[in-house]
Amino acid sequence: MAAVASAIELKNVSLSFGSNQILTGIDMSVEPGEFVCVIGASGSGKTTLLRMIAGLLTPTSGQVLQHGRPVRAPTRKVAVVFQDYGRALLPWRRAYANVSLPLEASGMPARDRPKRIRELLAKVGLANHENKFPGQLSGGMQQRLQIARSLAQEPDTLLMDEPFGALDAMTRQTLQDEVMRLVAERRTTVFFVTHDIEEALYLGDRVVALDSNPGRIAYDIKVPLPRPRDQLTTREHPEFLRLRREMFEIMNKIHA
């Protein structure tokens, strides 16, 4: 038993809607600063799992803990980045005001906000776009904006729900590297949901795969690839290739 409580701990968590069993017997924990990727086919309940950790859903049985405390409702220490940035951003607020939202929620004095907002926008490369509305930004830029907004919460834990699923390959790679850099700077714990095996391996310290109907953990492996990671060398690393093959085989077996 570790002396420090896990950032996220799931104890025999199950969830069902009526007679429909979504997740069953989930036991896992994420240590502070760890980057854990969760993969699974659509319908395996990976997004549902993320929503329970966020406090947006309550498990039917079992316990969800954040730093040893049971989750009852969303807290500011846990931020969520949704896949559908177009729905998660406030279309009537400019980029600047979207980042300002969590600062207003946490009661930061108005005079302290501008500096913090501009820092965050600069961090995600949107310094020159603060006066644009989300509808005026490209998909990649909107997702950067959502990431900046989530970081404004100064979260211990970042929950990301297929954040790059709707982006083109080039933008996705750039954002993968940016997210790794940003969370490494702050030692943020990340729970990252994806359906892309390579993305999971490239980003994660650990990869957890879910089997479906009902959703349950199929396997949980460490990714011993060195950091910082690089789009070329990491993806050509023999260990990366070995793990990729292994995971493809397991996933095929699961979904056979």
Next chain:
Amino acid sequence: MTAGFTRSWRGWLLPLAVLAAAEAWFLLNPIMSDTLAPPSKILLGAVETMTDGTFLRTTYQTLFAAAAGLLIGMTAGTICGIVIGLLRTADRLSSWSVEMLRPIPSVALIPLSLLTFGYGYRMEYAVVAWATFWPFLILTQHALKQIDVRLIEVSRLMGFGILSRIFKIMLPAAAPRLFTALRLAVGLSLVVSVTVEIAANPQGLGYGLMVAQESLRPDRMFALLVWVGILGWALNYFLVRLEGRLFAHRAPGLSADA
């Protein structure tokens, strides 16, 4: 620009033709009518109404009564709509009352309002407020129901309290639909205030119409009629322009320099 002008120019053809035909008809059949007047006489009637000082005063009376009634109806309707939209208990408690009260035509309240408030602005506010209360109540409820659940989740995740949630997330998100309610209600408020003035309240444009009718002045009556039409058109035009201004930036996929 040219295409737009051509189209709008063609749009004027029909009404102008009708006016010319009416004028020609009156020239060919020189009659004294108590109900109709040739366009030229209506124009003269309009000039007369505009110059004798009653015109500005009655327009002000009607618009002021309509606006004040609308303000009351809008405030009450929006607040009730929010409460009913957010609290399931309030929804259940009120559903029967709403279904019973809503079908009462606003003009049916003119006698009651007259008894309660007597002649003057207050009875007109009351009827206009009643008429505009309902569209705001119903459309606010619907607007709240149609807010994307993702935005509600975002506000929960940020840790906003109920008031911040309403003012920072829900009302701005619902604003385009609430504006539709406003446009609807502005038109309605003008209709109802003129109706109240025709039926009971001795002030405003509606009363002016009645006076013109009773003094057998169809030219003045038509002049006022055209003027009420222009007012309604202008208000709607202004609101449509404002709507475009307020909400254009929300559309996704705008050019970067828009």
